[in-house]
Amino acid sequence: MQETEYTRLLQEVYTDYWQNPEHIEESPRIAGRRMAQVLAQTIQIAHETKMEVTALDLCSGPGTLFRNLLTTYPSRARYTHFITQDIISFSQEQQFTARVSTDVPIRHTHLTGSALQVSLPDGSVDVLTSHFGIDFLERDVFLEVRRLLAPDGVGLFHFHHPVIYNQISESKPEHEALYRYMEETNRIFRNEQEIEETLTRYRLLSTDVFEWSATTWEGEVAWWFTRVRQSIEL
Numbered sequence: 001m002q003e004t005e006y007t008r009l010l011q012e013v014y015t016d017y018w019q020n021p022e023h024i025e026e027s028p029r030i031a032g033r034r035m036a037q038v039l040a041q042t043i044q045i046a047h048e049t050k051m052e053v054t055a056l057d058l059c060s061g062p063g064t065l066f067r068n069l070l071t072t073y074p075s076r077a078r079y080t081h082f083i084t085q086d087i088i089s090f091s092q093e094q095q096f097t098a099r100v101s102t103d104v105p106i107r108h109t110h111l112t113g114s115a116l117q118v119s120l121p122d123g124s125v126d127v128l129t130s131h132f133g134i135d136f137l138e139r140d141v142f143l144e145v146r147r148l149l150a151p152d153g154v155g156l157f158h159f160h161h162p163v164i165y166n167q168i169s170e171s172k173p174e175h176e177a178l179y180r181y182m183e184e185t186n187r188i189f190r191n192e193q194e195i196e197e198t199l200t201r202y203r204l205l206s207t208d209v210f211e212w213s214a215t216t217w218e219g220e221v222a223w224w225f226t227r228v229r230q231s232i233e234l
């Protein structure tokens with residue numbers, strides 16, 4: 001498979017996936033709940049120095065992560081502008097904003113397009129996240145992460161873990177093709193060191209990186225968590 005074909009397939013698979021209302025309604029997954037906690041804390045810390053915090057979720061889908069966040073921490077809506085970003089556009093009814101209630105209106109913008117080229121100014125994002133999203137793309141997506149992050153901004157990521165290869169044979173055929181391509185192009189990080197080294201190449205400093213795992217009805221699942229900042233240039 002070529003990169004262009006993979007990109008097309010990726011978009012096709014997820015366009016189909018989000019057509020299913022059950023996927024939009026999907027109850028929060030363990031990984032998403034944990035990330036929502038870290039995100040809530042990070043937004044609160046950013047608010048100590050900023051009146052309004054800009055939080056961007058790359059490859060967001062309909063905003064499940066922000067939905068998890070606001071369900072448990074609705075006060076974050078008072079001082080956050082939430083930006084979701086995905087190759088797919090979503091109707092108002094599909095968006096996370098239709099599924100949470102907060103005491104103030106949620107300030108939200110959805111950007112449709114590739115995470116490799118986001119229509120936001122340099123340094124405009126205080127808290128940037130992606131939950132099983134950007135590691136589908138070529139590594140140069142981290143150029144965009146670095147460009148978008150404010151000088152004191154924080155990035156929080158969940159990446160796919162090699163355990164996914166054990167599940168390939170049980171995946172749907174379209175997903176299987178995607179995972180195979182990810183395997184062939186070494187897109188899935190194999191260990192913490194590889195994450196740190198990759199991010200360093202993009203002038204991002206990984207301040208924490210570790211493996212998370214959980215037992216679910218699907219069996220043992222695992223994923224990588226990392227928190228990043230811009231590396232300081234002397």
Ligand SMILES: C[S@@+](CC[C@H](N)C(=O)[O-])C[C@H]1O[C@@H](n2cnc3c(N)ncnc32)[C@H](O)[C@@H]1O
Binds near residue numbers: 010130131132
């Ligand atoms: C596994 S889903 C994760 C969605 C969301 N982060 C969540 O956890 O519910 C991957 C998402 O990446 C999006 N995607 C695929 N290629 C993309 C691209 N080039 N730019 C932006 N988003 C993309 C898909 O449309 C899909 O919504």
